[in-house]
Amino acid sequence: MTTGLLLFFIAATILFVCYYVVIVGNRQGDKMSVMMTAMAGGMMAGLLFGTIMGILLRGDFVQSTILGMVIGMTIGAFLGMPAHLITLLEGMLAGLMGGMMGAMVGEMATVGQEDSLLKFLFMISLIVLLFLLRLFDLKTNSNIIQFIKNPLLALLLVLFIFLALEKIGSLIPEEQMNPNSHFHSVLAYHIH
Template sequence: MVSVYLLLFVYVFIILWIFSFIFLYRKQITCMAGMMIAMTIGMGLGLTIGTLLGLLYPDQFFQMTVVGILIGGVLGVIAGLPFSIMAVLDGFLSGAMGGMMGAMLGVMITTEAINATFNVMVILSGGILFILFLMIQSEVKFKENDWKNKLFFHRLPLFLVILFAFYLTHHFSITTTNNEIEHYEHTNESTDKDLHEDRHDH
């Protein structure tokens, strides 16, 4: 099974790639495009992260909803910061709504459809981020002999990284992860119960 840490590293790398592009070329991006960027990132990532939290911890609906709202809102705010207060507000509201809806979706999914739902959400968010990358490129004028061109002018590197993320996601099982979490919690409960009984006997 694919390690959850490897999966997390690849996803964070993609998000940082997009955010770096935004911050480095923020002066060339219009306010309207900035609002669109903040809304897209907040809603897309908030929805995906909220869904993942709901899938992993369906018994803690309230907590996961709050966490999903906060994560989506914060990502939207960060994406809107380089542009304007309107972009910040747009990003926060979109991210909060995406995180809330994602958590609601995650807790309603049956066990049989957990992995399929996760794959769909990752493909959806990955596709949205790549299209967003293309949109930002259309707003930016690249200069010759600039070191930043090597990272952001070519589309193939990010596309290959996103495809690699899809491949890892396809070989990752949330059901197995849930079983490990439940086993860990059950072991802790059994240990606490044994300690309580030992104290009672003494």
């Protein structure tokens, strides 16, 4: 795993922890908005991590689909857990669907353009989070939330994170860029 991919995993984990914090802070509010947040978080997590699995396990579509679905379902369930059982189910099923679609996207991604795809999906996940923060119209004393609620400052934050992602460099290991090589994982069993 490259340093860029490790940093990307850390950034994605922080992003979905932010989704969780939004749900925990508003679980007593509008139930439909909380359910929408769990669904959006589960879908974006499944799509993002499913795409990573599809790219890393290119050529083993079944395994990448299963891992993408499991990761998406787990994050979706985690996001829905603080609210109600139906919210947990909504997040879990959205994560399942996102993981399945993400594995397909990762498998079909053009060799050499995987980094752009992952960075784009991360940025979409961040933008969805910022819209969800505005959805709740949070009445809070937190300077960070007040800062993010300003559309111009939120746009500058997205631009800053985009530039930071571009400075990271390559996210995918070099052996993955070669279309003739096959990435073997610990979970893959090949019967000869």
